Amino acid sequence: VSAQEEILSDGRFSCVARDPRFWEMPEKERKVKIDKRFRAMFHDKKFKLRYTVDKRGRPVNYTSTENLRKFYALSESDSDLSEGDSKELTAKKKKKKKAKGKGEGDS
Numbered sequence: 001v002s003a004q005e006e007i008l009s010d011g012r013f014s015c016v017a018r019d020p021r022f023w024e025m026p027e028k029e030r031k032v033k034i035d036k037r038f039r040a041m042f043h044d045k046k047f048k049l050r051y052t053v054d055k056r057g058r059p060v061n062y063t064s065t066e067n068l069r070k071f072y073a074l075s076e077s078d079s080d081l082s083e084g085d086s087k088e089l090t091a092k093k094k095k096k097k098k099a100k101g102k103g104e105g106d107s
Contacts, residue, residue, distance in 0.1 A: 031073040039074055 008017050016022050041047045042065060049064040 031071060033075040034072050035075055038072075041068060041072075 007013050047064065047068065051060055051062055051064070054060045
């Protein structure tokens with residue numbers, strides 16, 4: 001019997017297992033959803049800080065962008081749109097360049 005099961009079997013703490021205040025937060029609700037206007041914060045150098053020590057003075061080697069990815073996520077609709085938008089934009093740019101090239105050759 002593990003210590004967790006032993007605690008839950010105790011009558012004084014049995015309500016903890018049924019109380020939603022003590023349930024673990026679901027993975028998809030854990031991160032704050034942000035839209036595509038703020039997606040630059042994941043790769044922009046202005047948002048990146050390199051830490052050498054943690055808050056207790058222990059040496060660490062990580063950046064603030066890891067924390068951003070830990071706490072924030074692009075909303076599903078915006079992440080789908082952002083991928084689609086980037087593909088559409090590149091396709092439109094190619095079409096415009098081809099159209100300009102043909103128009104200049106005719107005149």
